[in-house]
Amino acid sequence: ATTDVVHIAHALRQLVEMQRTVVITVNKPSEAIYALLDTVLLLREGRVMFCGPAAEALAYFTASPLDFAPPASMTNPADVLV
Numbered sequence: 001a002t003t004d005v006v007h008i009a010h011a012l013r014q015l016v017e018m019q020r021t022v023v024i025t026v027n028k029p030s031e032a033i034y035a036l037l038d039t040v041l042l043l044r045e046g047r048v049m050f051c052g053p054a055a056e057a058l059a060y061f062t063a064s065p066l067d068f069a070p071p072a073s074m075t076n077p078a079d080v081l082v
Contacts, residue, residue: 009032030076031077034078042081
């Protein structure tokens with residue numbers, strides 16, 4: 001099942017590389033899936049908490065004044081953000 005999701009994610013990534021817009025919702029993606037994301041939109045109770053490059057999301061929440069420090073054992077950004 002996880003392998004199927006990775007295959008689907010790679011197929012969607014190919015569409016993006018062909019200049020197609022792809023919008024998906026993912027509940028707690030694996031590190032492999034998260035690494036394929038360009039942009040993330042994080043919502044809480046219908047309000048935008050973050051919208052921007054996936055690679056910058058974790059840094060946004062760990063920056064001051066939010067000062068959120070995830071446990072060092074958490075290597076998957078999605079585990080921290082969800």
